[in-house]
Amino acid sequence: MLGLNTKRIGRKVIYFQEIDSTNEYAKKIALHEDEGTIIIADTQKRGYGRKFRTWESPKGGLWMSVILKPKTAPENIAKIIFLGAIAVVETLERFGVEARIKWPNDILVNEKKICGILAEGSFSEKEVYHVTLGIGLNVNNPIPEELLSTSTSISKVLGVQIPIEEIFKILVERLEYWYEEFLRGNDGKILQKWREKAILNREVKVIREEGEIRGKALGIDERGALILELKDGRKEKILYGDVSLRFE
Ligand code: BT5
Numbered sequence: 001m002l003g004l005n006t007k008r009i010g011r012k013v014i015y016f017q018e019i020d021s022t023n024e025y026a027k028k029i030a031l032h033e034d035e036g037t038i039i040i041a042d043t044q045k046r047g048y049g050r051k052f053r054t055w056e057s058p059k060g061g062l063w064m065s066v067i068l069k070p071k072t073a074p075e076n077i078a079k080i081i082f083l084g085a086i087a088v089v090e091t092l093e094r095f096g097v098e099a100r101i102k103w104p105n106d107i108l109v110n111e112k113k114i115c116g117i118l119a120e121g122s123f124s125e126k127e128v129y130h131v132t133l134g135i136g137l138n139v140n141n142p143i144p145e146e147l148l149s150t151s152t153s154i155s156k157v158l159g160v161q162i163p164i165e166e167i168f169k170i171l172v173e174r175l176e177y178w179y180e181e182f183l184r185g186n187d188g189k190i191l192q193k194w195r196e197k198a199i200l201n202r203e204v205k206v207i208r209e210e211g212e213i214r215g216k217a218l219g220i221d222e223r224g225a226l227i228l229e230l231k232d233g234r235k236e237k238i239l240y241g242d243v244s245l246r247f248e
Pocket of ligand 1: 020021022023024044046047048049050051053054055056057062063064065105106113114115116117118134135136137138147151152
């Protein structure tokens with residue numbers, strides 16, 4: 001028994017020992033599921049991130065997806081990623097791990113990635129039908145050799161293993177708290193908290209399809225775009241890209 005105290009998020013939890021991807025599964029069933037259903041798996045054979053990049057998901061990590069059905073406009077989906085990131089940071093704090101958010105969807109500890117978030121939605125021009133919020137958090141799982149210099153896990157940071165159920169329970173509670181704020185229209189509170197926990201006011205390199213761009217990350221706007229201050233003082237808004245903190 002998980003004994004969750006939440007009303008909406010995690011009302012139903014579907015567990016797999018092994019699955020291709022919890023996000024893929026959640027998207028498939030989303031139309032006929034109630035809001036709040038969580039898909040969770042011990043391992044994913046084909047976990048993925050943005051642009052379908054491979055997400056390593058060995059046993060010992062927290063790999064989960066939440067089905068959400070907010071009555072909102074598609075431009076608000078970025079805030080769902082943001083509230084997911086805040087919930088993860090607060091969960092880590094409860095276990096004594098200090099983490100920061102790197103726009104748009106990474107959670108870092110000592111500048112190493114501990115968690116990635118992926119929101120996938122089905123929507124029309126005006127209306128969101130459903131959003132699948134995928135969270136991949138390295139807990140007790142090994143980190144693959146090729147990611148060791150850029151990634152970490154809770155057990156590596158703390159030097160002890162924490163039962164996944166404990167992390168899961170708090171994460172679900174924090175997700176519910178922030179999702180309720182979102183549903184109440186308290187966007188300002190979400191954006192403010194996000195800014196408080198994010199890596200801002202420093203030089204970054206953003207890799208976009210149309211090329212690289214460097215500048216100082218100042219913040220985010222209402223839609224979730226990153227505001228970058230370029231060398232010449234101009235400001236540029238970036239809606240899609242990868243931020244790199246380490247560069248020459
Ligand atoms: C993300 O993508 O960071 C979003 C990852 C979302 C994963 C969850 S797990 C549950 C749900 N089901 C899924 O199939 N997905 C979601 P992105 O920003 O594109 O970052 C991907 C990059 O992170 C990869 O190219 C690797 O460099 C790195 N990476 C892969 N596995 C990692 C891991 N376990 N820990 C840290 N970094 C990893």
